[in-house]
Amino acid sequence: MRSGHKGDVWTWIALDAETKLVPTFAVGERNQVTADGFIENLAGRLTHRVQLSTDGLLAYQGAIEKAFGTDVDYGTIVKTFSSAQLEEQRRYSPPEVVKVEKMVVSGNPDSDLISTSYIEKQNHTLRMHCRRLSRLTNAFSKKLENFKAAVALHYGYYNFVKIHKAIRCTPAMEAGVTTSPWTVANLVEMIDG
Numbered sequence: 001m002r003s004g005h006k007g008d009v010w011t012w013i014a015l016d017a018e019t020k021l022v023p024t025f026a027v028g029e030r031n032q033v034t035a036d037g038f039i040e041n042l043a044g045r046l047t048h049r050v051q052l053s054t055d056g057l058l059a060y061q062g063a064i065e066k067a068f069g070t071d072v073d074y075g076t077i078v079k080t081f082s083s084a085q086l087e088e089q090r091r092y093s094p095p096e097v098v099k100v101e102k103m104v105v106s107g108n109p110d111s112d113l114i115s116t117s118y119i120e121k122q123n124h125t126l127r128m129h130c131r132r133l134s135r136l137t138n139a140f141s142k143k144l145e146n147f148k149a150a151v152a153l154h155y156g157y158y159n160f161v162k163i164h165k166a167i168r169c170t171p172a173m174e175a176g177v178t179t180s181p182w183t184v185a186n187l188v189e190m191i192d193g
Contacts, residue, residue: 009144011126011151012038017118020164021171022155027148035059036066043067051107053077053114061105073107075114130154156187 012026012034023045028034039060049071054060056078064074080099102114127133132150160172160182172178182190 009147010034011123013119013122013126014038014042015118015122016171016175017113019171019174020167021175021177022122022159025151025155027144027151030057030059032059032062035063039063039067049073049107051075051109051113053109053116055079055116065106070106073109074105075109075111076103076105077101077114077116078103125158126151126154129158153187153191156191157184161187 008030009027010030012028013022014024015022024038024041026034026038026041028037035057036059040063051073052064052068052075054064054074054076056076060076064072068074078101079097080101081095082098083095102111104111104114130150132147158171160170160178161184163170163181164174167174170178170181173181
C-alpha cells in the first residue's frame with residue numbers, strides 16, 4: 001500500500017468453523033495481490049487438507065490454486081440479492097436473498113458445508129468489537145497502520161483471551177495452540193516482546 005492511502009480497505013478473514021480460530025487475516029485492497037498474500041499465508045499455517053468456502057470473488061480462485069494446488073477441497077457460494085428500491089427498505093436492512101448458487105471449484109468438497117455463514121458472523125463480531133468499524137462512527141482510523149494494529153489486537157484477543165460460549169474455551173485452546181486462556185496482560189507482553 002502506498003503511504004497516505006485513502007479509500008476502501010478490506011479485512012480478509014479465514015476462520016475454522018469447528019474451533020472458531022482465525023488462523024490468519026489481512027488488511028488491504030480487494031485485489032489479486034492481497035488475495036494471493038492472504039491465501040498463501042493461510043496455506044502456510046495449515047498442516048492437512050482442508051475444505052475452503054469463499055464467496056464468488058474471482059481473486060480467490062487464482063490465489064487458492066497457486067497456494068494449495070490440488071491439495072484442497074474448495075467451493076464457492078454466490079448469493080443473488082433482490083434489487084428492490086432502497087426507499088422500500090429500512091436504511092441498513094440487507095436486501096432479500098433471492099438465489100443461492102454453490103459451485104465445486106476443486107477437489108471434492110462436501111456441498112452441504114460450502115457456506116460463508118461463519119465468516120459473515122465473524123465479520124459481524126469484528127464490527128461489534130472494533131469500534132473503528134461501527135456504522136456512522138467517529139472512531140474511524142485516520143492512518144492505515146493504526147487500523148491494521150486495531151484489527152491485529154482484536155484477533156489476538158479473540159483467539160487467545162476471549163472464552164467463546166459455543167466451545168467453552170478460547171479458539172486457540174480448542175485448536176490445541178495453547179492449554180489455557182491468556183490474560184490481556186499476556187497478550188500485551190506478546191505484542192511488546
